[in-house]
Amino acid sequence: MLMESTGQYWRPVWNILEPYGFKMILANAQHIKQVPGRKTDMRDAQWIAELGRCGLVSGSYVPERDIQNLRQLTRHRSSVKEDLTRRKNQVHDILQRSDIKLSSYLSDIFGATGQRLLSLFINGEVINEQLIEETISKRVHASPRQLFEAMNGSLTTINQQLLQLELATIRRLTDEIKECEQLIEEHLQPYEDLYLRLLEISGISQTTAQLVIAEVGPTVEAFETVERLASWAGLCPGSYESAGIQYGAKTTRGNRYLKAALCRAGLTAGRSNHQEFRAIYFKFSERKQKGKGVVALAHKLLRIVYMLIKTGETYTPWQQKKDSSYGNSIGVPKN
Known part of the structure; x- marks a missing residue:
């Protein structure tokens, strides 16, 4: 069963049909837009059904x-x-x-x-x-x-x-x-272990840790790779290429709650005593691009969060453990 994610109108139907074991897909309205000038509710339903038969609809993340x-x-x-x-x-x-x-x-x-x-x-x-x-x-x-x-x-x-x-x-x-x-x-009591491990990351406050668990969930099974999670959160730039020339692109819209929280955490981490985070932030500050530095730190924090959730490990700052393989295992990307 396919449904378009429009406001809160999909929730009652989802809540009624979910216990019966239907295969349900919640589609992002932006990804299945109809041709402009031909929008009606009947045509939208026919268009969604046609896309579903062709396997062209990717489901949105609906947590437990x-x-x-x-x-x-x-x-x-x-x-x-x-x-x-x-x-x-x-x-x-x-x-x-x-x-x-x-x-x-x-x-x-x-x-x-x-x-x-x-x-x-x-x-x-x-x-x-x-x-x-x-x-x-x-x-x-x-x-x-x-x-x-x-x-x-x-x-x-x-x-x-x-x-x-x-x-x-x-x-x-x-x-x-x-x-x-x-x-x-x-x-949050059932997820106390994950909550405490997230608080050990520089820049992650109690509010941010709570919001990360609420938006991402206690597992990352819905996101096969950290890149998909970053794209879903809106913390990676889109791609724009024309005539063989690649142009700079802005970050996608993504999950506005998670994106805003991680950007605030990135700003805090960039001004903290964490050497690697400070280096990234001030590198962009020298170019007068503090906004890009904050987004880069938010992306780094999200990669760390992804690996902490996936592996169940405890975060150790880069400077405290020099083993590069461990740094990659917790999602710390290289500069």
Whole structure:
């Protein structure tokens, strides 16, 4: 049975038919596009059936049910974090248009001290230096006088009400993220060994390790080679050749969640004390191509992850074990 991957509409049909043992293939809509100008639902179904009879449809990766549940949790957390960032930016906009410059003295206005100072606006307190001194933490370097001048803006009633709504939403989203992380930890218990081994890789944080397991799964049976996994993740450049001339090409779209997480991990690894990762990052930095360096490190991390999952080995940094054969066995590509 062939189905086109369109939004979430394929999931109910898949969940109903999967227990009956049907051979099911989920096709990437981008790979089976019909001729432009001839799109209808009936023609799409006929076209997919014809491609299936010819064996021209490659199935998309659909993990087991437990990994699907974990994937939904990690993706929901990512969505909530994006929403939280937007809400925080809204608070910054409110303060800026009200001529309140707290961000000039506080590195994080949503920390404990920042929250207490923002609550002064909401509660309608008469702000003075003595009140600020009683509110701020001793670790704040700015003086009460400086903070008073930074808070001496023109916050209108509507902006005060908007600020109250945004801060309430930020607290709700923060609590939701914490609850989501607890659920993720519960679903990760069967894969604790793999999770701990991924954390030993330089640049891989707890969030990234959780997301890697949710997107790739505890095995790599769906990906015959590391190159296929890199292509699926969107971390290898496409090929473009015309008249015998090869041109540079951008990376493919791939799995946006895995690609973004590994690129963040690559940036962290490039700035870490790991000698090989630093060498790659600064080699591209000298050419003013830091973005390409981050993608190259993300690709290297993915190769390491692939071999760790496939072999069950524990990662050992290149400089700690000089045996090149071992380096290749854990997926460390040569420069």
